[in-house]
Amino acid sequence: MRATAYWTTTYKRTWRGSVSSSFLRPVLFLAAMGLGLGSLVDRNGSLDARLGGVDYLTFLAPGLLATTTLMVASQEAMWPVNGAVRWNRAYLAMTNTPLQPRDALFGHLVYMTFRAFTVAASFVVVMLLFGAVESPLVLLAIPAAVLCGMAMAAPMAGYSVALTSDSGFASINRFVITPMSLFAGAFFPVGQLPPWIRPIAYVTPMWHGVDLCRGLALGGIGLWRALGHVAVLGAFIAAGTAVAAVRYRRVLVP
Amino acid sequence: MADPLIEARALTKRFGDFVAVAGIDVTVRPGEAFGFLGPNGAGKSSTMRMIGCTSPRSGGELRILGLDPDTHGAQIRSRLGVVPQDDTLDNELTVFDNLLIYGRYFDLSRKVARQRAEELLDFAQLSDRAKARVQTLSGGMKRRLTIARALINEPQVLLLDEPTTGLDPQARHVLWDRLYRLKQQGVTLVLTTHYMDEAEQLCDRLVVMDKGRIAAEGTPLQLIAEHSSREVVELRFAPDRNEVMADKVADLAERIEVLPDRVLLYADDGDAVAETVSQRGLRPETVLVRRSTLEDVFLRLTGRTLVD
Numbered sequence: 001m002r003a004t005a006y007w008t009t010t011y012k013r014t015w016r017g018s019v020s021s022s023f024l025r026p027v028l029f030l031a032a033m034g035l036g037l038g039s040l041v042d043r044n045g046s047l048d049a050r051l052g053g054v055d056y057l058t059f060l061a062p063g064l065l066a067t068t069t070l071m072v073a074s075q076e077a078m079w080p081v082n083g084a085v086r087w088n089r090a091y092l093a094m095t096n097t098p099l100q101p102r103d104a105l106f107g108h109l110v111y112m113t114f115r116a117f118t119v120a121a122s123f124v125v126v127m128l129l130f131g132a133v134e135s136p137l138v139l140l141a142i143p144a145a146v147l148c149g150m151a152m153a154a155p156m157a158g159y160s161v162a163l164t165s166d167s168g169f170a171s172i173n174r175f176v177i178t179p180m181s182l183f184a185g186a187f188f189p190v191g192q193l194p195p196w197i198r199p200i201a202y203v204t205p206m207w208h209g210v211d212l213c214r215g216l217a218l219g220g221i222g223l224w225r226a227l228g229h230v231a232v233l234g235a236f237i238a239a240g241t242a243v244a245a246v247r248y249r250r251v252l253v254p
Numbered sequence: 255m256a257d258p259l260i261e262a263r264a265l266t267k268r269f270g271d272f273v274a275v276a277g278i279d280v281t282v283r284p285g286e287a288f289g290f291l292g293p294n295g296a297g298k299s300s301t302m303r304m305i306g307c308t309s310p311r312s313g314g315e316l317r318i319l320g321l322d323p324d325t326h327g328a329q330i331r332s333r334l335g336v337v338p339q340d341d342t343l344d345n346e347l348t349v350f351d352n353l354l355i356y357g358r359y360f361d362l363s364r365k366v367a368r369q370r371a372e373e374l375l376d377f378a379q380l381s382d383r384a385k386a387r388v389q390t391l392s393g394g395m396k397r398r399l400t401i402a403r404a405l406i407n408e409p410q411v412l413l414l415d416e417p418t419t420g421l422d423p424q425a426r427h428v429l430w431d432r433l434y435r436l437k438q439q440g441v442t443l444v445l446t447t448h449y450m451d452e453a454e455q456l457c458d459r460l461v462v463m464d465k466g467r468i469a470a471e472g473t474p475l476q477l478i479a480e481h482s483s484r485e486v487v488e489l490r491f492a493p494d495r496n497e498v499m500a501d502k503v504a505d506l507a508e509r510i511e512v513l514p515d516r517v518l519l520y521a522d523d524g525d526a527v528a529e530t531v532s533q534r535g536l537r538p539e540t541v542l543v544r545r546s547t548l549e550d551v552f553l554r555l556t557g558r559t560l561v562d
């Protein structure tokens with residue numbers, strides 16, 4: 001992917017910072033919330049069946065894996081995408097070469113996938129160090145988290161490419177990303193929500209990603225349930241990419 | 255004559271109901287330096303983007319290098335060099351990396367891209383800045399880098415959209431010198447500008463563009479000969495007096511234009527006119543006799559000045 005070359009070159013300038021933060025973030029989160037908060041949650045000694053019969057740290061870790069990967073991937077699909085039209089105009093430089101708008105899109109999506117992968121993989125390494133893992137299937141949680149991230153990043157790229165001001169990102173973070181990461185099952189089971197609100201959680205890519213990653217990290221997820229999640233996340237990616245391709249064309253070759 | 259590199263017939267661009275390019279005919283032949291001269295909003299960039307195959311035409315015919323942009327866009331772009339009106343350099347990356355990455359977009363091997371990047375830096379007089387971040391370059395250097403970058407695929411045609419707008423006079427002259435060199439090497443240049451001196455310096459042939467239409471076409475000398483007198487006398491009277499005074503000198507010239515800050519008298523013998531003005535005791539604050547320029551052609555054709 002010729003267009004990916006641009007993003008990997010820019011990454012070379014910042015990778016040190018980004019690698020250390022992709023290890024530091026899970027360490028901090030798991031220590032504070034898994035161990036600190038977990039010591040309160042687990043206090044009565046008996047492990048709660050609603051948390052899958054494991055301690056809070058082990059319950060939380062795969063949820064945070066999916067959330068973190070989704071956040072990093074979708075951030076990459078916000079400002080960098082918009083900036084490639086409005087600031088450094090990297091996409092516009094590409095369209096003056098044999099590359100098409102869809103090449104600019106695919107090239108960037110490949111890079112986002114790579115970023116999601118580095119974040120997910122380092123997160124799983126930290127989970128192993130914390131002993132917050134019940135099954136070797138956790139290794140499959142890495143691609144699962146990447147799927148979850150891209151399920152959000154692909155449509156997000158289509159949204160960002162046409163934005164003409166930054167305020168759109170604030171709303172997306174406020175009304176989509178943040179509520180999704182809080183209520184889609186990462187920190188507590190969706191079953192704890194009032195029944196009328198649960199369906200909203202079930203249609204987010206976040207819930208499918210969290211449930212899939214958790215099922216793999218704890219083991220014992222049914223094959224069909226897992227495949228169902230993969231299918232839904234795959235559908236988000238396919239539909240998101242298709243919409244984004246149309247919007248990239250409209251913006252880049254008016 | 256060689257086949258045209260660019261051929262447009264009734265070329266049109268619409269954005270919704272708005273017509274940005276209203277049916278223009280243009281032919282550019284190999285080795286020419288061809289210009290679009292016109293004020294802001296004339297439709298120059300819209301035209302250049304259609305020629306550069308980054309904006310589909312709304313109507314008319316267009317052939318670039320004998321191919322149709324609608325069906326062979328990528329193939330055409332691989333043989334064009336584009337210097338867009340707004341820089342698309344990456345400020346965070348080094349000068350050299352900007353060239354390398356652009357070369358990769360054309361599928362050049364790393365080795366070839368490196369080699370050409372070095373040659374082009376030399377051409378752009380930027381070799382000593384190869385490792386500098388683009389952010390640290392002056393406007394003129396950035397423009398030269400953009401031109402160098404556009405040459406990385408050894409294009410048959412170089413498209414330049416307002417190559418020197420916003421640059422100081424010295425930087426403009428350096429740039430003109432580089433473009434002149436390319437022209438000497440036989441590179442076909444297509445450029446837009448709203449500077450008449452740039453058009454006169456660089457263009458073998460040009461069209462005067464206004465409101466999406468072509469008002470006239472020819473070599474700079476032809477256009478001046480056809481649409482203006484040989485010389486122009488510029489008279490500057492006290493503010494508000496220009497209108498009144500214009501009536502008293504109107505009989506001296508073939509044509510007269512009254513601008514807010516001066517009166518222009520078009521005549522073949524400017525000195526004689528200036529002489530008569532002084533004999534009539536009119537005492538303008540300044541008198542300037544000069545040759546006609548493309549600015550005068552534009553004024554004649556559109557009733558407006560190029561740069562406002």
Ligand SMILES: Nc1ncnc2c1ncn2[C@@H]1O[C@H](COP(=O)(O)OP(=O)(O)O)[C@@H](O)[C@H]1O
Nearest residue numbers: 254269274292293294295296297298299300301
């Ligand atoms: N993408 C666009 N959408 C809508 N209007 C546009 C677009 N691009 C240019 N225009 C309009 O078309 C007209 C011609 O613009 P342009 O081709 O940029 O002129 P020039 O380059 O000669 O200054 C202007 O009025 C401009 O506002």
Ligand SMILES: [Mg+2]
Nearest residue numbers: 298299300339
């Ligand atoms: Mg323009």
